[in-house]
Amino acid sequence: MVPKLRVARPTDQLAAVVRFYRDGLGLRELGSFAGHEGFDGVMLGHPQAPYHLEFTSQPGHLIGRAPTADHLLVFYLPDRLEWQLAVDRLQAQGYSSVPAANPYWDKLGLTFEDPDGYRVVLQQAAWNY
Template identity: 30%
Template sequence: MTESRVTQLRLVAETDDYDATVAFYRDVLGLTEQESYSGEGGAQVTILGIPRATLEIANRAQVRLIDDVEVGRPVSRPPALSIRVAFEVQDAASTTTALEAGGAEVLAAPTRTPWNSLNARLEAPGGLQITVFQELDS
């Protein structure tokens, strides 16, 4: 097995009720607040830490099996198209190139962000949008 290019996994979830959603995951579920920012036009983000994360990819048959085991009936919703997964990497440019070579479509080449990271947006095989980002302050 080769060494992973990825050093962090971020799931980015959009919500219409920001305060309640942050309170649920931070205060109720107990995730640790690592950073939070407010920006132009009312933009807000809170980054909550989880000690360990994995990316589980399942086909529909596996999802049905898990529904049956956990609930006893089908309850899973169809895949949500608005979910984006963000991966921190050591080198955003070379990772973007490697992902494109591996079948991802580059939607935006690595771009410096206002929060001093280098981000690229891609559409991965299967339709999931992903961001690879490199922190430039480190």
């Protein structure tokens, strides 16, 4: 059995973060909730993937930006065409790549910053671990 993973993160900009990951990165909206014990949230991912991202907001609570430029999510896209389509989709939504804090990620990938300052690397390589 392979465990499933949920990465949950609060945000002050729920709508903007959802646009980045859904419209820019191409993840699907898997579910959402509003006013659930004081929280609103959206789950994004791919229906068959063993992971998804959950973004939440809580009115009246300030979250702030990412603590460093090296807080990353890395997506490995070994197929060159799929990788280029993902890059093009982000750029078409108005997101530009930024230099990675760790230059390793610039060798085979591009890094994009979400509205909260967290970064996503689109790595054009296979994940061999």
